[in-house]
Amino acid sequence: MSKSLGNTILPSDVEKQFGAEILRLWVTSVDTSNDVRISMDILKQTSETYRKIRNTLRFLIANTSDFKPECDTVAYEDLRPVDKYMTIRFNQLVKTIRDAYEAYDFMGIYKAVINFITVDLSAFILILPKMSSILKLQTA
Numbered sequence: 001m002s003k004s005l006g007n008t009i010l011p012s013d014v015e016k017q018f019g020a021e022i023l024r025l026w027v028t029s030v031d032t033s034n035d036v037r038i039s040m041d042i043l044k045q046t047s048e049t050y051r052k053i054r055n056t057l058r059f060l061i062a063n064t065s066d067f068k069p070e071c072d073t074v075a076y077e078d079l080r081p082v083d084k085y086m087t088i089r090f091n092q093l094v095k096t097i098r099d100a101y102e103a104y105d106f107m108g109i110y111k112a113v114i115n116f117i118t119v120d121l122s123a124f125i126l127i128l129p130k131m132s133s134i135l136k137l138q139t140a
Helices: 011-017 020-029 040-064 081-102 106-125 128-139
Strands: none
Touching: 011 020, 020 040, 020 106, 040 106, 081 106
């Protein structure tokens, strides 16, 4: 991008078109040790990633809104194996994020969170109830 060539993208234009959250997410997603690239296509991809994060969190909140820790909490040893696995994966994510913050590795945080949401949550845990209902329909 060059100001003299007139091919810059103004943050205010990005904010108007995509919102400030997309700009913030893009900043965390870039490797600042190299030249940083930005384009409307890159921002559109970042917008899709943002939607994935937002929709996953909205789904989780909607399905846990009636959870009451004082009466609904299950002891770790009583969890199903899949829930124990996800507890371990989540704790690993928290450690990764904390370590990345200490190292100012914001791209590492971005990658860890996106990977957790797309692989561990969306492609594994959140699809289990859907898969079990499909399997019940097929065996009926």
